[in-house]
Amino acid sequence: MQFGVTSALLAQLQPEPRFCAPGLRGGVEALDGTLVYVAATDPSRVRGAIGAAEAQALRALLREAREALRPVVLLLDSAGARVDEGLPALGAFRLMFREALRSRLAGVPMLAVLGRSCFGGASMLACVCSRRVFAPDSRLGASGPAVVEAFEGRERFDSSDRDRVAGLFGAQARRPLLPDDEFADGSIQVQRIRAWLETIRDGAEWDACAEHTRLEKRLDAAGMLYDSPPAPQAMRDAVALLLPSGYAPRFSGGVFWSEPPAGSGKAVFAGCISGAAVTARDCWVLADRLRSLADTHRGSPLILVLDAESHAASLADEQVLLSSFLVHLSLVIAQLGQSGHRTTLWLPGMASGAAYVAFAAPVEDVAVLASARVDILPAAAQQRIIRQTLPRAPDVRALIAAQVADDVLDGRLAGYARRLRETGSELP
Numbered sequence: 001m002q003f004g005v006t007s008a009l010l011a012q013l014q015p016e017p018r019f020c021a022p023g024l025r026g027g028v029e030a031l032d033g034t035l036v037y038v039a040a041t042d043p044s045r046v047r048g049a050i051g052a053a054e055a056q057a058l059r060a061l062l063r064e065a066r067e068a069l070r071p072v073v074l075l076l077d078s079a080g081a082r083v084d085e086g087l088p089a090l091g092a093f094r095l096m097f098r099e100a101l102r103s104r105l106a107g108v109p110m111l112a113v114l115g116r117s118c119f120g121g122a123s124m125l126a127c128v129c130s131r132r133v134f135a136p137d138s139r140l141g142a143s144g145p146a147v148v149e150a151f152e153g154r155e156r157f158d159s160s161d162r163d164r165v166a167g168l169f170g171a172q173a174r175r176p177l178l179p180d181d182e183f184a185d186g187s188i189q190v191q192r193i194r195a196w197l198e199t200i201r202d203g204a205e206w207d208a209c210a211e212h213t214r215l216e217k218r219l220d221a222a223g224m225l226y227d228s229p230p231a232p233q234a235m236r237d238a239v240a241l242l243l244p245s246g247y248a249p250r251f252s253g254g255v256f257w258s259e260p261p262a263g264s265g266k267a268v269f270a271g272c273i274s275g276a277a278v279t280a281r282d283c284w285v286l287a288d289r290l291r292s293l294a295d296t297h298r299g300s301p302l303i304l305v306l307d308a309e310s311h312a313a314s315l316a317d318e319q320v321l322l323s324s325f326l327v328h329l330s331l332v333i334a335q336l337g338q339s340g341h342r343t344t345l346w347l348p349g350m351a352s353g354a355a356y357v358a359f360a361a362p363v364e365d366v367a368v369l370a371s372a373r374v375d376i377l378p379a380a381a382q383q384r385i386i387r388q389t390l391p392r393a394p395d396v397r398a399l400i401a402a403q404v405a406d407d408v409l410d411g412r413l414a415g416y417a418r419r420l421r422e423t424g425s426e427l428p
Contacts, residue, residue, distance in 0.1 A: 009113060010075055012190040019061040021053035022363045023082075026061045028070075031190075034197055037065040040075035041122065043115060048078035050121055051085045053094035060098040061107050071109040073193055074129065079144060079385075080120020083376055086390045090356065091403030092106040097361040100128045101334040109200035113188060114138040123323040124354060128331070130204040133182045139169035142322040142354050143313035146384045147377075168318055177218060177321050184396055188298065208335060211328055212291065215284050222320050224281050228253045235274045242305060242348070243269055254282045254308070257289045262287040271305035271359075273348075278355040285327035285331040294339060301342040304333070306359045307349030307357050308388050325357040334362035346409060353377045360404075368405040370396045380386045 010025070019026030023046065026039035041048040050058070065072045082089045085225050104110060110129035112118075116141045118126050126132055126140060134140075143151075145159035148168070158164060167173055170405040171183050182192065207421035219225040239249045239256050247269065248257040260266035270289055272278050293302065302397040311322060337343045343363040352360070352375040360366050368374065375382075379389045399405040 006210075007186050009190060009193075010038075013038055013073075013193075019057045022052075023048065023051065024054040024057050026057055031197060032194055033316075035070050036193070036197070037070055037072045038059050038075070040074075041078040041115075043077040043117065046079070046082060046084075047117065048076075048115075048122070049080060049082035050078060050089070050093060051082035052092040054082075055089065055375040059099050062096070062103050065187065066103040066106050066108050069108060070104070071111070071197060071288040072103065072129075074110070074112045074125060074253045076112055076118045076122050076126055077115025077390035078119070078122035079117055080122050081376060083382060084386045084425075086376055087374070087398065087402035088395055089403050090374075093358050094357055095117075095403060097121070097124065097128075097330070097357055098126060098334075100363055101330055104128050104130070104204075104206050105334055105338060107205045109197075109204040111193065111196050113193075114140060117144075119144040119355060121357060124327055124330075124357065127321075127323045130206075130281060131181055131196065131202070132178065133184060133188060133196075134171040134174065134190060134341070135169060135184055136186065138171045138174075139165065140174055140321070140323070140366075141169045141318050142311050143318065143381075145169065147313050147381045148318060149316065150380050150384045152315055159317060168315065173319075174321065177324075206331060206335075207256060208291065208332065211331075212284075212287065214329055216288075217282075218320050219265065219281055220286055222316070224279075224316065224320065225284075228281075231256070232274065237308070238273050238348075242273075242346075251408045252285045254279065255285045255289070256305075257286070259297060260300070265300055267301040267303050268293060268297055269303050269305065271307075271346075272355075273305050273307040275307055275309065275350060277314075278306075278308045278326075278358075279311055279312040279314070279315045280320050280322045280325040283322075283329040283358070287329045290329075290332050290336060293336060293341060294410065297341075299340045300334055301344065302333075304343065304354040304359055304363065305344045306345060306347055306351050306355065308355050309350055311355040311358075312380070313381070318382045323354070326354050328334040330358045333359070335348060337362060337364060347372045347374060347405065349410065351374070351375075353381070366397055366405045367407040368399055369409045372396075374399055374404055 015027030015029040017027045112126040112129040112132045149159040257270035294392040319411045345366045347368040
Protein backbone atom coordinates (compact mmCIF):
# COMPACT_ATOMS: atom_id res chain seq x y z
CA MET A 1 0.00 0.00 0.00
CA GLN A 2 1.04 3.57 -0.70
CA PHE A 3 -0.63 6.16 1.50
CA GLY A 4 0.37 9.50 -0.01
CA VAL A 5 0.98 12.31 2.47
CA THR A 6 -0.18 10.18 5.41
CA SER A 7 2.31 7.36 4.67
CA ALA A 8 4.99 8.62 7.05
CA LEU A 9 2.53 8.87 9.92
CA LEU A 10 1.14 5.40 9.27
CA ALA A 11 4.68 3.99 9.19
CA GLN A 12 5.38 5.57 12.57
CA LEU A 13 2.20 4.15 14.09
CA GLN A 14 2.34 0.59 12.71
CA PRO A 15 -1.05 -0.50 14.10
CA GLU A 16 -1.75 -4.17 14.55
CA PRO A 17 -3.72 -5.01 11.35
CA ARG A 18 -7.10 -6.26 12.52
CA PHE A 19 -9.66 -4.27 10.52
CA CYS A 20 -8.52 -4.39 6.92
CA ALA A 21 -10.01 -4.25 3.43
CA PRO A 22 -8.46 -3.76 -0.03
CA GLY A 23 -8.47 0.03 0.38
CA LEU A 24 -8.27 0.35 4.16
CA ARG A 25 -5.82 -0.62 6.87
CA GLY A 26 -7.10 -0.56 10.42
CA GLY A 27 -5.87 -1.82 13.75
CA VAL A 28 -4.88 -1.04 17.31
CA GLU A 29 -1.70 0.70 18.47
CA ALA A 30 -0.41 1.43 21.97
CA LEU A 31 0.80 5.01 22.38
CA ASP A 32 2.25 6.02 25.73
CA GLY A 33 0.21 3.33 27.43
CA THR A 34 -3.07 4.23 25.64
CA LEU A 35 -4.65 1.84 23.16
CA VAL A 36 -5.63 3.78 20.04
CA TYR A 37 -7.74 2.51 17.15
CA VAL A 38 -6.21 3.62 13.85
CA ALA A 39 -7.65 3.37 10.33
CA ALA A 40 -6.14 4.67 7.09
CA THR A 41 -7.56 4.87 3.57
CA ASP A 42 -5.30 4.02 0.64
CA PRO A 43 -5.24 6.83 -1.96
CA SER A 44 -3.37 4.64 -4.45
CA ARG A 45 -6.50 2.47 -4.80
CA VAL A 46 -9.31 4.32 -6.65
CA ARG A 47 -8.21 7.55 -4.94
CA GLY A 48 -8.88 6.15 -1.49
CA ALA A 49 -12.59 5.67 -2.17
CA ILE A 50 -14.53 3.82 0.54
CA GLY A 51 -16.45 0.85 -0.82
CA ALA A 52 -18.59 -1.73 0.90
CA ALA A 53 -15.63 -3.76 2.20
CA GLU A 54 -13.84 -0.68 3.54
CA ALA A 55 -17.02 0.60 5.20
CA GLN A 56 -17.65 -2.77 6.85
CA ALA A 57 -14.10 -2.90 8.24
CA LEU A 58 -14.31 0.66 9.51
CA ARG A 59 -17.71 -0.01 11.05
CA ALA A 60 -16.28 -2.92 13.05
CA LEU A 61 -13.33 -0.77 14.20
CA LEU A 62 -15.59 2.08 15.32
CA ARG A 63 -17.93 -0.25 17.17
CA GLU A 64 -15.12 -1.92 19.09
CA ALA A 65 -13.52 1.42 19.94
CA ARG A 66 -16.86 2.73 21.22
CA GLU A 67 -17.50 -0.34 23.34
CA ALA A 68 -14.01 -0.01 24.84
CA LEU A 69 -14.18 3.83 24.97
CA ARG A 70 -10.79 4.05 23.25
CA PRO A 71 -9.59 6.94 21.07
CA VAL A 72 -9.89 6.71 17.29
CA VAL A 73 -7.47 8.18 14.74
CA LEU A 74 -8.59 8.27 11.10
CA LEU A 75 -5.98 8.92 8.39
CA LEU A 76 -8.16 10.13 5.53
CA ASP A 77 -6.91 10.60 1.99
CA SER A 78 -10.06 9.73 0.08
CA ALA A 79 -12.33 10.87 -2.74
CA GLY A 80 -15.34 9.63 -0.73
CA ALA A 81 -17.64 6.66 -1.28
CA ARG A 82 -16.79 4.25 -4.07
CA VAL A 83 -19.29 5.36 -6.67
CA ASP A 84 -18.77 2.48 -9.12
CA GLU A 85 -20.01 -0.01 -6.49
CA GLY A 86 -23.37 1.72 -6.39
CA LEU A 87 -25.99 0.88 -3.79
CA PRO A 88 -23.98 -1.71 -1.77
CA ALA A 89 -21.37 0.96 -1.05
CA LEU A 90 -24.09 3.47 -0.09
CA GLY A 91 -25.80 1.02 2.27
CA ALA A 92 -22.54 -0.02 3.90
CA PHE A 93 -21.49 3.60 4.33
CA ARG A 94 -24.83 4.39 5.98
CA LEU A 95 -24.31 1.68 8.61
CA MET A 96 -20.67 2.63 9.14
CA PHE A 97 -21.51 6.30 9.61
CA ARG A 98 -24.15 5.32 12.16
CA GLU A 99 -21.33 3.83 14.24
CA ALA A 100 -19.32 7.03 13.83
CA LEU A 101 -22.27 9.09 15.11
CA ARG A 102 -22.77 6.79 18.08
CA SER A 103 -19.07 6.96 18.89
CA ARG A 104 -19.09 10.75 18.83
CA LEU A 105 -22.16 10.93 21.07
CA ALA A 106 -20.63 8.39 23.44
CA GLY A 107 -17.68 10.74 23.98
CA VAL A 108 -15.14 8.64 22.10
CA PRO A 109 -12.21 10.95 21.27
CA MET A 110 -11.87 11.00 17.48
CA LEU A 111 -9.08 12.63 15.48
CA ALA A 112 -9.00 12.95 11.69
CA VAL A 113 -5.62 13.47 10.03
CA LEU A 114 -6.26 14.68 6.48
CA GLY A 115 -4.18 13.79 3.48
CA ARG A 116 -4.44 15.59 0.17
CA SER A 117 -8.10 14.76 -0.53
CA CYS A 118 -11.04 14.44 1.84
CA PHE A 119 -14.28 14.64 -0.12
CA GLY A 120 -17.80 13.23 0.00
CA GLY A 121 -18.35 10.65 2.70
CA ALA A 122 -14.75 10.99 3.86
CA SER A 123 -15.41 14.67 4.60
CA MET A 124 -18.34 13.64 6.79
CA LEU A 125 -16.07 11.24 8.67
CA ALA A 126 -13.59 14.07 9.16
CA CYS A 127 -16.29 16.42 10.43
CA VAL A 128 -17.80 13.92 12.87
CA CYS A 129 -14.42 13.79 14.63
CA SER A 130 -13.78 15.97 17.63
CA ARG A 131 -10.70 17.48 15.95
CA ARG A 132 -8.88 17.50 12.62
CA VAL A 133 -5.25 17.94 11.56
CA PHE A 134 -4.70 19.43 8.10
CA ALA A 135 -1.62 18.85 5.99
CA PRO A 136 -0.48 21.89 3.96
CA ASP A 137 -2.13 20.56 0.79
CA SER A 138 -5.27 19.07 2.37
CA ARG A 139 -8.57 19.73 0.63
CA LEU A 140 -11.87 19.18 2.46
CA GLY A 141 -15.40 19.36 1.06
CA ALA A 142 -18.71 17.56 0.60
CA SER A 143 -18.27 17.67 -3.19
CA GLY A 144 -15.05 17.35 -5.13
CA PRO A 145 -13.88 20.09 -7.51
CA ALA A 146 -15.13 18.30 -10.64
CA VAL A 147 -18.61 17.88 -9.17
CA VAL A 148 -18.82 21.56 -8.17
CA GLU A 149 -17.76 22.48 -11.71
CA ALA A 150 -20.44 20.18 -13.15
CA PHE A 151 -23.17 21.89 -11.14
CA GLU A 152 -21.89 25.49 -11.21
CA GLY A 153 -20.41 25.57 -14.71
CA ARG A 154 -16.78 26.06 -15.69
CA GLU A 155 -17.23 29.80 -16.08
CA ARG A 156 -17.97 30.03 -12.35
CA PHE A 157 -15.61 27.32 -11.10
CA ASP A 158 -12.81 25.72 -13.12
CA SER A 159 -11.69 22.51 -11.40
CA SER A 160 -8.37 22.60 -13.30
CA ASP A 161 -7.46 25.92 -11.67
CA ARG A 162 -5.34 24.82 -8.70
CA ASP A 163 -5.43 28.19 -7.01
CA ARG A 164 -9.21 28.34 -7.28
CA VAL A 165 -9.55 24.82 -5.89
CA ALA A 166 -7.22 25.61 -2.98
CA GLY A 167 -9.12 28.83 -2.33
CA LEU A 168 -12.36 26.90 -1.91
CA PHE A 169 -11.32 23.58 -0.35
CA GLY A 170 -7.76 24.07 0.90
CA ALA A 171 -6.41 24.16 4.43
CA GLN A 172 -6.03 27.95 4.47
CA ALA A 173 -9.63 28.38 3.33
CA ARG A 174 -10.82 26.08 6.13
CA ARG A 175 -8.69 27.59 8.88
CA PRO A 176 -11.08 30.51 9.69
CA LEU A 177 -14.01 28.06 9.88
CA LEU A 178 -12.23 25.59 12.16
CA PRO A 179 -10.12 27.65 14.56
CA ASP A 180 -9.79 24.80 17.06
CA ASP A 181 -8.25 22.45 14.50
CA GLU A 182 -4.55 22.02 13.76
CA PHE A 183 -2.87 23.09 10.53
CA ALA A 184 0.54 21.60 9.92
CA ASP A 185 3.26 23.54 8.12
CA GLY A 186 5.02 20.39 6.95
CA SER A 187 4.94 16.65 7.50
CA ILE A 188 2.71 15.33 10.26
CA GLN A 189 4.52 13.36 12.94
CA VAL A 190 3.19 10.95 15.54
CA GLN A 191 4.01 13.51 18.24
CA ARG A 192 0.89 15.41 17.18
CA ILE A 193 -1.25 12.42 18.05
CA ARG A 194 0.54 12.00 21.39
CA ALA A 195 -0.08 15.67 22.17
CA TRP A 196 -3.75 15.27 21.21
CA LEU A 197 -4.09 12.27 23.51
CA GLU A 198 -2.93 14.41 26.41
CA THR A 199 -5.83 16.81 25.80
CA ILE A 200 -8.62 14.21 25.82
CA ARG A 201 -8.06 12.31 29.05
CA ASP A 202 -11.57 13.25 30.22
CA GLY A 203 -13.29 12.28 26.96
CA ALA A 204 -14.58 14.36 24.07
CA GLU A 205 -18.27 15.08 24.55
CA TRP A 206 -20.21 16.67 21.72
CA ASP A 207 -21.52 20.11 22.72
CA ALA A 208 -24.66 20.42 20.59
CA CYS A 209 -25.49 23.95 21.74
CA ALA A 210 -22.02 25.33 21.11
CA GLU A 211 -21.79 23.73 17.66
CA HIS A 212 -25.26 24.95 16.72
CA THR A 213 -24.29 28.51 17.65
CA ARG A 214 -20.98 28.28 15.74
CA LEU A 215 -22.75 27.15 12.59
CA GLU A 216 -25.41 29.83 12.96
CA LYS A 217 -22.72 32.51 13.11
CA ARG A 218 -21.00 30.98 10.07
CA LEU A 219 -24.19 31.19 8.03
CA ASP A 220 -24.88 34.71 9.25
CA ALA A 221 -21.38 35.88 8.31
CA ALA A 222 -21.87 34.44 4.83
CA GLY A 223 -25.23 36.18 4.44
CA MET A 224 -27.04 32.85 4.12
CA LEU A 225 -29.01 32.64 7.36
CA TYR A 226 -31.97 34.85 6.49
CA ASP A 227 -32.04 34.26 2.74
CA SER A 228 -35.20 32.14 2.60
CA PRO A 229 -37.33 32.20 -0.56
CA PRO A 230 -40.96 31.11 -0.11
CA ALA A 231 -41.58 27.38 -0.33
CA PRO A 232 -42.78 26.46 -3.84
CA GLN A 233 -46.40 25.45 -4.18
CA ALA A 234 -45.39 21.96 -5.33
CA MET A 235 -43.60 21.45 -2.03
CA ARG A 236 -46.59 22.69 -0.06
CA ASP A 237 -48.87 20.34 -1.98
CA ALA A 238 -46.57 17.37 -1.40
CA VAL A 239 -46.39 18.04 2.33
CA ALA A 240 -50.18 18.30 2.50
CA LEU A 241 -50.47 14.80 1.04
CA LEU A 242 -48.10 13.37 3.63
CA LEU A 243 -49.48 14.90 6.78
CA PRO A 244 -52.47 13.54 8.72
CA SER A 245 -55.44 15.72 9.59
CA GLY A 246 -54.87 18.30 12.26
CA TYR A 247 -51.26 18.99 11.26
CA ALA A 248 -50.40 22.49 10.02
CA PRO A 249 -47.00 22.59 8.28
CA ARG A 250 -44.55 25.45 8.46
CA PHE A 251 -41.84 26.17 5.92
CA SER A 252 -38.44 27.80 5.72
CA GLY A 253 -36.69 27.52 2.39
CA GLY A 254 -36.41 23.83 1.54
CA VAL A 255 -37.39 22.70 5.05
CA PHE A 256 -40.80 21.89 6.49
CA TRP A 257 -41.92 20.83 9.94
CA SER A 258 -45.24 20.11 11.61
CA GLU A 259 -45.85 19.41 15.26
CA PRO A 260 -48.84 17.99 17.13
CA PRO A 261 -50.14 19.58 20.34
CA ALA A 262 -47.48 19.54 23.05
CA GLY A 263 -47.73 16.52 25.29
CA SER A 264 -49.96 14.56 22.89
CA GLY A 265 -47.33 11.93 22.22
CA LYS A 266 -48.17 12.01 18.52
CA ALA A 267 -45.54 12.07 15.81
CA VAL A 268 -43.58 15.13 14.75
CA PHE A 269 -42.98 15.47 11.00
CA ALA A 270 -40.04 17.34 9.48
CA GLY A 271 -37.69 17.21 6.55
CA CYS A 272 -36.66 18.44 3.12
CA ILE A 273 -39.13 17.63 0.36
CA SER A 274 -38.61 20.25 -2.33
CA GLY A 275 -36.76 17.89 -4.68
CA ALA A 276 -33.90 20.38 -4.76
CA ALA A 277 -30.48 19.89 -3.21
CA VAL A 278 -30.07 20.07 0.57
CA THR A 279 -28.13 23.18 1.54
CA ALA A 280 -26.14 24.16 4.62
CA ARG A 281 -28.96 26.48 5.62
CA ASP A 282 -31.50 23.65 5.25
CA CYS A 283 -29.44 21.48 7.58
CA TRP A 284 -29.14 24.20 10.21
CA VAL A 285 -32.83 25.18 10.10
CA LEU A 286 -33.94 21.55 10.36
CA ALA A 287 -31.51 20.90 13.22
CA ASP A 288 -32.79 24.04 14.94
CA ARG A 289 -36.40 22.81 14.74
CA LEU A 290 -35.51 19.29 15.87
CA ARG A 291 -33.54 20.49 18.88
CA SER A 292 -36.71 22.01 20.31
CA LEU A 293 -38.30 18.54 20.49
CA ALA A 294 -36.54 17.69 23.73
CA ASP A 295 -38.51 20.41 25.52
CA THR A 296 -41.87 20.52 23.73
CA HIS A 297 -42.48 16.93 22.63
CA ARG A 298 -40.72 14.59 25.01
CA GLY A 299 -40.81 11.04 23.74
CA SER A 300 -42.80 11.84 20.61
CA PRO A 301 -41.85 9.80 17.52
CA LEU A 302 -40.02 11.71 14.80
CA ILE A 303 -40.86 11.04 11.16
CA LEU A 304 -38.32 12.62 8.83
CA VAL A 305 -39.06 12.97 5.13
CA LEU A 306 -36.42 13.42 2.44
CA ASP A 307 -37.11 14.10 -1.23
CA ALA A 308 -34.00 15.84 -2.51
CA GLU A 309 -31.70 15.36 -5.47
CA SER A 310 -28.62 15.31 -3.22
CA HIS A 311 -26.57 17.68 -1.10
CA ALA A 312 -25.85 21.09 -2.61
CA ALA A 313 -22.72 21.11 -4.76
CA SER A 314 -22.55 24.90 -4.84
CA LEU A 315 -19.79 27.41 -4.24
CA ALA A 316 -21.76 29.09 -1.46
CA ASP A 317 -22.34 25.87 0.43
CA GLU A 318 -18.75 24.70 0.09
CA GLN A 319 -17.49 28.08 1.28
CA VAL A 320 -19.21 27.49 4.64
CA LEU A 321 -18.16 23.79 4.70
CA LEU A 322 -21.42 21.98 4.00
CA SER A 323 -20.03 18.73 5.46
CA SER A 324 -20.06 20.17 8.97
CA PHE A 325 -23.74 21.14 8.62
CA LEU A 326 -24.70 17.69 7.34
CA VAL A 327 -22.88 16.06 10.25
CA HIS A 328 -24.44 18.43 12.77
CA LEU A 329 -27.91 17.51 11.54
CA SER A 330 -27.03 13.81 11.75
CA LEU A 331 -25.82 14.17 15.33
CA VAL A 332 -28.97 16.07 16.34
CA ILE A 333 -31.16 13.29 14.91
CA ALA A 334 -29.04 10.58 16.53
CA GLN A 335 -29.17 12.35 19.88
CA LEU A 336 -32.98 12.53 19.68
CA GLY A 337 -33.06 8.79 19.08
CA GLN A 338 -30.91 8.19 22.13
CA SER A 339 -33.15 10.41 24.26
CA GLY A 340 -36.26 8.34 23.63
CA HIS A 341 -37.69 9.58 20.32
CA ARG A 342 -38.40 6.79 17.83
CA THR A 343 -36.86 8.03 14.58
CA THR A 344 -37.99 7.00 11.10
CA LEU A 345 -37.06 8.28 7.65
CA TRP A 346 -39.45 8.22 4.71
CA LEU A 347 -38.04 8.40 1.17
CA PRO A 348 -41.01 9.10 -1.13
CA GLY A 349 -39.06 10.55 -4.08
CA MET A 350 -35.35 11.19 -4.63
CA ALA A 351 -32.35 10.73 -2.37
CA SER A 352 -28.63 10.33 -2.90
CA GLY A 353 -25.15 11.13 -1.69
CA ALA A 354 -24.26 12.89 1.51
CA ALA A 355 -27.82 14.16 2.03
CA TYR A 356 -29.09 10.57 2.09
CA VAL A 357 -26.37 9.55 4.55
CA ALA A 358 -27.04 12.53 6.83
CA PHE A 359 -30.73 11.59 7.12
CA ALA A 360 -30.51 7.79 6.94
CA ALA A 361 -27.52 6.98 9.14
CA PRO A 362 -28.92 8.24 12.48
CA VAL A 363 -32.48 6.89 12.23
CA GLU A 364 -33.82 3.53 13.39
CA ASP A 365 -35.70 2.74 10.20
CA VAL A 366 -35.72 3.88 6.55
CA ALA A 367 -38.90 3.29 4.54
CA VAL A 368 -39.02 3.89 0.79
CA LEU A 369 -41.77 4.10 -1.79
CA ALA A 370 -41.50 1.54 -4.57
CA SER A 371 -41.38 4.42 -7.05
CA ALA A 372 -38.60 6.30 -5.25
CA ARG A 373 -35.17 6.81 -6.82
CA VAL A 374 -32.22 6.34 -4.50
CA ASP A 375 -28.69 6.59 -5.94
CA ILE A 376 -25.17 6.75 -4.59
CA LEU A 377 -24.83 10.14 -6.36
CA PRO A 378 -26.90 12.12 -8.87
CA ALA A 379 -26.40 11.13 -12.51
CA ALA A 380 -24.39 14.29 -13.31
CA ALA A 381 -21.93 13.53 -10.51
CA GLN A 382 -21.65 9.89 -11.58
CA GLN A 383 -20.74 11.02 -15.08
CA ARG A 384 -17.98 13.29 -13.79
CA ILE A 385 -16.50 10.69 -11.42
CA ILE A 386 -16.82 7.34 -13.23
CA ARG A 387 -17.79 8.54 -16.74
CA GLN A 388 -21.03 6.60 -16.70
CA THR A 389 -24.45 6.58 -15.09
CA LEU A 390 -25.17 3.49 -13.02
CA PRO A 391 -28.42 1.62 -13.68
CA ARG A 392 -31.22 2.20 -11.20
CA ALA A 393 -32.11 -0.47 -8.69
CA PRO A 394 -34.51 -2.89 -10.43
CA ASP A 395 -37.01 -2.72 -7.56
CA VAL A 396 -37.33 -1.76 -3.94
CA ARG A 397 -36.08 -5.19 -2.88
CA ALA A 398 -32.67 -4.24 -4.21
CA LEU A 399 -32.63 -1.18 -1.96
CA ILE A 400 -33.44 -3.35 1.04
CA ALA A 401 -30.88 -5.99 0.05
CA ALA A 402 -28.22 -3.26 -0.17
CA GLN A 403 -29.29 -1.97 3.29
CA VAL A 404 -30.15 1.40 1.79
CA ALA A 405 -33.73 0.94 3.04
CA ASP A 406 -35.37 -1.24 5.67
CA ASP A 407 -39.06 -1.20 4.73
CA VAL A 408 -41.50 -0.35 1.94
CA LEU A 409 -44.14 2.37 1.62
CA ASP A 410 -46.62 1.71 -1.15
CA GLY A 411 -48.05 4.24 -3.55
CA ARG A 412 -51.42 4.41 -1.83
CA LEU A 413 -49.77 5.40 1.47
CA ALA A 414 -50.94 2.22 3.19
CA GLY A 415 -47.53 2.06 4.80
CA TYR A 416 -47.91 5.66 5.92
CA ALA A 417 -51.23 4.77 7.55
CA ARG A 418 -49.72 1.83 9.39
CA ARG A 419 -46.88 3.93 10.76
CA LEU A 420 -49.22 6.73 11.75
CA ARG A 421 -51.44 4.26 13.63
CA GLU A 422 -48.34 3.06 15.48
CA THR A 423 -47.58 6.63 16.58
CA GLY A 424 -51.17 7.50 17.50
CA SER A 425 -51.79 9.82 14.56
CA GLU A 426 -54.64 9.61 12.04
CA LEU A 427 -54.83 9.97 8.32
CA PRO A 428 -57.60 12.12 6.82
